[in-house]
Amino acid sequence: MTKLQTREIPLPDDFVSYPEARKNAFLKLKKLKEEGRNVIGIFCAYTPYEIIDAAGAVPVSLCAVGEENIPFAETDLPKNLCPLIKASYGIAIKDRCPFFYFSDMIMGETTCDGKKKMYELMDRKLKHTHVFNLPNSQNAAFAEEMWRQEVVNAARDIEDFFGVEITEDKLKKAIKLRNRERKAMMDFFETGKLKPSPISGYEMVSVSSSNDYAFDLEKKIAFLEKRTGELKDLYETQLKGKPSRPRIIVTGCPSHGVIDKLIRRIEDLGADIVCFDSCNGAKEKRDTVDENMDPYTAIAQKYLRINCSVMSPNEGRYKVLGELIDDYQADGVIELVLVACHTFAIEAASIKEFVTKEKNIPYLEITTDYSASDQGQIDTRLGAFIEMLE
């Protein structure tokens, strides 16, 4: 660890750590179930929140973490598989996830091979799992129409399952509220554009991955607005004009499973994570659902624009990453590739070329899983990369 300008990015006094937030969320969800609310468990950014909201149901993220959950999955799933998929399945099959427990039905998409086959098992062995057929390409002629039809199909399934009605009016209201939430998240994330940044990557990923804010969007929006104000004040009163540590954008696979071993380490070792270019991050929240067209079409269009590596080709990713590098004044890009993630692993070479040759900043790929065994190797790579930026 270089003894460089170590700066403790202050967390708010009422900051709730990721594990604590999980606990709070369980208790809130339990209460909602007791009040008779319907709950739908989701895994992926492609699942349209708005149809769940419009059905009066509560969406909870089941995208799990925890190395300890993986052995449970390995009785049914192969070892050589993404840790996120194994952890998600493992925690569910072992009945260790209160979010899964409280979910009445599950929603998934045919994103990557691992996910789509895992959903088959989940549906067969555990709970009704509605799987959307996600097009492989955003550009293909049929893609938008297919995806719109899938959104409609999912809405009908929810209606049948719960005996409710999803009206256009309810959808429009849901769209408006979710867009407000997106804006609040964006304003919160965009404090990372300030130099030096008042917000830590640790705080950003903890908030964006947390289910603690899932149950009352108005409260979530209020919380985010308040926190954004505090961060801007912090910048104005204490940080403005001071030198900045190296600024990093984290891209690639979802990182909430490696918060301590990777995200916090980057910041411990002397760099600031200013932006997450991944499915929970800035790039998703800045893209809103059009409020002026047929709601199903608007929803389908926005969600189809998500630039996950499962899309082929995935041209949008380069454009957005390029913009983020400029807007956030990034000094380097670190890409997280989870073990056995073929799509991000293969795309990494092209992303590296784009970042180093077109944006002219250094790039580092970290391939890892959820275990603690490779911390030393990760520290050496992160340390060397941050030394390159100093």
Added chain:
Amino acid sequence: MNRYSIGIDIGSSSAKTVVMDEKKRIVRRLLQPTGWSSADTAAQIRTQLEAEGIDLSQARVVATGYGRISVPYADKCVTEITCHARGACYIHGLQDLKVIDIGGQDTKIILVRDGMVSDFLMNDKCSAGTGRFLEIMANTLAVRPQELCGLAAEGGGTSISSMCTVFAESEVTSLIGRGEKRENIAYAVVDSIVQKVAGQYTRVSGEDAQPCLTGGLCGVEYLRGSISQAIGREIIAAPDGRYAGAIGAALNAASVR
């Protein structure tokens, strides 16, 4: 009163120490096995330096290598990637290099541009292509690693197919068992390392940079020559190559205030 800059590279196999004077000339080199405790090794180094009249309280110390966090008297820790890059540039008097460092348990390819690390690729998850592979196979053939390379120069015509060190060891045992000549087995062992390292080399950009070999095996001409052949470029090596990390750390120490 000479203000020394000291670089300590605690690797998995051996610990290298370099002492530089104020003019950045190397005045002392130490080499010892790391053993199982990096902290003990660090203490031994301290004792030895002090016994030679080097006042550590006046010196600046930078620690690097796998055991870098175990040197309590270091002013700073810097990764071995950054240090090997600087050290290699110092040794060869060049600012653009592609460093091949075959370490005790990891192998690194470091692209250096204008004296700074521009890209790197580490193999530290698998012992194939590292010093450990050579050590284990030499052991199985009942020779020392240096001797194995000498034998390899006289052999040929055999190869080891296993990627994994553990399975490769079994393969070597089988080859011995069916009477294969030692020279040929030795050749296969070195060839296996060469292929692994050459493969890693080509995955890092910088086709035009001058390749150089650092690390404990850089003095083995047969190895240098074989890897040169595999990558199609003549690799330069110097006797101080095994101290590249410690040299880079000492240079880094010179900038500590």
